[in-house]
Every structure is written in C-alpha cells, then in structure tokens.
Amino acid sequence: MIADWGTDERRLSDSVSVLIGTNNGGYPSGNSLVVRGTSETVIIDPSIDVVARGGAPVPVDAVINSHSHEDHIAGNGLFADARVHVHHEDLPGVRSMDGLMAVYGLDGDARESFEQTVLDEFHFTPRPDAHGFTDGHVFDLGGVNVEAVHLPGHTRGHSGFRIDNTFFLSDIDLTGFGPYYGDVWSDLDDFEDSLVKVRDEEADFYVTFHHKGIIEGRETFVEMLDGFHSVIGRRHDAMLDFLGEPHTITEMVEHRFIYRPHVEMAFVTSVEQRSAEMHVARMIRQGEATEVEPGRYQRN
Ligand SMILES: [Zn+2]
Numbered sequence: 350m351i352a353d354w355g356t357d358e359r360r361l362s363d364s365v366s367v368l369i370g371t372n373n374g375g376y377p378s379g380n381s382l383v384v385r386g387t388s389e390t391v392i393i394d395p396s397i398d399v400v401a402r403g404g405a406p407v408p409v410d411a412v413i414n415s416h417s418h419e420d421h422i423a424g425n426g427l428f429a430d431a432r433v434h435v436h437h438e439d440l441p442g443v444r445s446m447d448g449l450m451a452v453y454g455l456d457g458d459a460r461e462s463f464e465q466t467v468l469d470e471f472h473f474t475p476r477p478d479a480h481g482f483t484d485g486h487v488f489d490l491g492g493v494n495v496e497a498v499h500l501p502g503h504t505r506g507h508s509g510f511r512i513d514n515t516f517f518l519s520d521i522d523l524t525g526f527g528p529y530y531g532d533v534w535s536d537l538d539d540f541e542d543s544l545v546k547v548r549d550e551e552a553d554f555y556v557t558f559h560h561k562g563i564i565e566g567r568e569t570f571v572e573m574l575d576g577f578h579s580v581i582g583r584r585h586d587a588m589l590d591f592l593g594e595p596h597t598i599t600e601m602v603e604h605r606f607i608y609r610p611h612v613e614m615a616f617v618t619s620v621e622q623r624s625a626e627m628h629v630a631r632m633i634r635q636g637e638a639t640e641v642e643p644g645r646y647q648r649n
Contacts (some may be wrong), residue, residue, distance in 0.1 A: 350404035350428060358383075359404055359563060361410065361554045362513045364493040366410050367563055368405065370398040377470060379420050379558040382510075382517055383407065384428075386490025392431075393495070393510060393517060394558055395424020397464055400472050403427075412478075413488065415519035416507040417442025419471040420488025421558065426474025434488070436499060437481025439506030452504060454533025454619060462615040484508075500547055501528055509547060516552040522559040522590045523573040527580025530627065531607060531620030533594045537581070537627040592638055595647040601625040 357369045357462040363387045370378030379396040389410040392399070392640040399405060400423050425433055427434035433443060439447050441448030444550065447468065450460050467473040484499035485605065495510040503520045505514075510517040521543065530540045548571060555564040564570050584606050592605060602621040606628075629646055641647045 351408060352399075352402040352404040354402065354406050355632055361515050361556075361563070364490075365513050365515045365554075367556055368396070368399060369395045373562050373569070374557070374559050377420055378561055380556060380562050381405075381424075382512070383409075384459060384490060384493060384495055384512055386493045391425065391488065391495060392428070392450065394421040394519065395427065396420065396543055396558075397423045397471060400427050402446060410463060411488075411512070414439070414443060415509065415517065415558070417505040419467045419473060419505065421519070422473070423471045425476050425479075426472055428475075433476045433479040433608060435479055436497065436506030436508045437483060438501070439504055439639050440479055440481045441563075443475075443479045443531075444477045446452035449473065452532060453616065454623070455616060459615045464532040465606040466615070467638075468636045482508075496524030498547070502538075502543045503528070504534045505536075505539075506531065507543070509550075511550070511552070514553040516547075516555050517549045518547065518555055519555045521547060521574075521577070522602075523561050523564070523577045524557075524559060525580075526583070526639070527577060529620075531616075531623045533623065535623065537624075537631065542583065544574065548574055581586070581636070584624070585628050585631070586593060588625065589632065589637060589648050591630075592646055592648040593630070594640050595645045596623060597644050597646075598625050598629065601629075601645065 355387050359367045366383050368381040374380035378398050381392040383405050386393050390406050390407050390410045391411045393413045409428050409431050412428050416436040436445045443454040486497045488495040498509045500509050528540050530537050557569045566598050607624050608617050638648050640644050
C-alpha cells in the first residue's frame with residue numbers, strides 16, 4: 350500500500366504533506382493529506398488518485414474522513430487494515446451504502462444511477478468498523494496532533510482539521526462555484542455559521558480538497574473565504590429577483606440557480622430543489638417573500 354508520489358507530494362512541514370490529485374484535485378479527485386507522527390501515520394480523505402496509484406508514500410495506520418461524501422472516502426477500502434475515523438454524525442455514510450444514499454437524500458432512478466457511480470468510479474467500500482469522533486477530538490500521532498474542528502453545513506458531520514502549521518478545510522473549498530448545501534444532510538444556516546467560525550483559524554497553510562489546493566497565508570485565505578461566502582448572497586438575490594413573479598419550487602428547480610443549464614448529473618434536480626427550499630424558507634423568515642397561494646412564492 351505504498352506508492353511513489355514524486356513531486357505530487359508537497360511537504361508543508363516535517364509531518365504534513367499534501368497528495369495533489371489529478372487536475373489539482375478537481376472533482377472527482379481531490380487533495381489528500383498525509384500526517385506522519387512518531388507513533389502513527391494517518392491519511393485524511395484518501396482520493397480516487399490514492400486508489401489509482403495504489404497507496405500513500407508511507408504505510409498508513411488510520412484513515413480520517415472529513416465527511417461521508419464519495420470523493421473523500423474513495424480509499425477507505427484500499428486501507429483495509431487501517432482504522433477509519435469520521436465525525437459521529439457522518440458515520441452512517443461511511444458504514445454502509447444505504448447510509449451514504451441517505452446522506453445525499455437520493456431515491457428512485459437518481460439513487461440507482463449514483464449508487465453505480467459510487468461503486469464504479471469511487472470504489473465505495475463500506476466500513477462498518479468505522480469510529481466516530483466529536484468536535485475538538487485530538488488524534489495524538491506522536492510529536493504531532495490532528496485536531497478535529499466540526500464545521501457542519503455541507504454535511505452534518507463535516508469537519509476541518511488543525512495540524513501543525515496547516516488547516517485542512519476539506520469542502521469549504523473556496524471555489525467560484527460556492528458553498529454546496531444541496532444534500533438532505535446539508536444545512537444553509539449551519540454552513541454560514543461554519544464559514545464564520547473557520548475565518549478565525551490561524552495557519553500558514555490552508556488546504557482545500559478540491560481545485561484551490563494549498564493556500565498560503567491567512568490574508569489570502571480570508572479574502573478567498575469572503576468571496577466564497579458571498580456566493581450565498583448572490584444566489585439568494587438571484588432567487589429573489591426570479592420571485593418578482595410568483596413561482597413554485599419546481600419552476601425554480603427548472604430555472605437553475607446552482608448549476609449551469611448544461612450540467613447533466615443524476616443529483617442536479619435534488620440539489621437545486623433542496624437549495625431553493627432553504628433559500629425560500631430564509632426569505633419567508635426574513636419577510637422578503639410570501640407564499641401567495643399554496644406552493645407559489647413571490648417577493649414582497
Ligand atoms: Zn463533500
């Protein structure tokens with residue numbers, strides 16, 4: 350289970366390195382973290398590239414998952430002898446296929462199709478033996494600690510990690526796409542609270558699982574985080590504009606506020622639906638929109 354990563358292994362300190370995935374960790378791949386201690390070595394979020402290459406640069410004692418999404422748990426089966434840890438609220442998605450599908454909230458044809466993808470492209474291997482951790486849990490690896498920071502919203506258990514001079518942001522991925530809170534297990538308010546919480550993190554390096562990869566310096570991080578956060582407001586405003594005329598959630602789903610029209614993936618409809626529902630609930634709470642007739646909403 351050892352593979353040569355050459356220059357795709359980037360060292361951030363004596364104990365922390367990043368395994369850069371294909372296309373700088375663009376989905377479906379990602380950037381995994383390896384943390385070497387004197388007593389244990391862990392891999393955080395083993396990507397499909399870790400599977401493709403046949404392992405990490407060193408033997409791994411434990412896998413830590415930031416949350417139970419297919420791209421972050423792809424290597425859980427490869428490291429069959431290693432322990433698996435994930436925030437206790439995301440345990441179901443790591444332990445079984447049924448649990449994983451419940452996290453997304455997919456059913457019917459969309460579920461069937463995504464189940465196949467998760468098996469074929471993401472090597473999903475259930476780990477019924479996985480252990481749960483809570484916010485603030487410290488993994489002492491000998492000379493270096495990995496400290497879990499619960500940052501829910503993307504999923505219920507989504508967590509970041511403080512290690513040495515590095516903070517692993519996982520799917521607070523600072524991309525132009527913006528925050529993803531489209532699963533049944535996602536929550537818009539929790540996501541925003543997590544964005545506020547993580548803004549205080551002090552580190553030399555911030556690492557996202559996708560695209561951006563390694564971000565150097567707190568100033569750059571804060572600037573990117575604020576840009577990422579602002580996407581939520583832009584989506585909200587776009588939906589409010591659309592509700593200048595009364596519309597149903599279904600019409601909002603068809604219009605698309607999260608994905609561009611050409612994107613065709615099994616989960617698009619459910620993500621649009623869930624996101625629209627959360628923004629409309631927020632509008633009603635904030636007195637910005639009203640349900641003018643059953644299932645039809647309009648801006649005030
Ligand atoms: Zn995710």
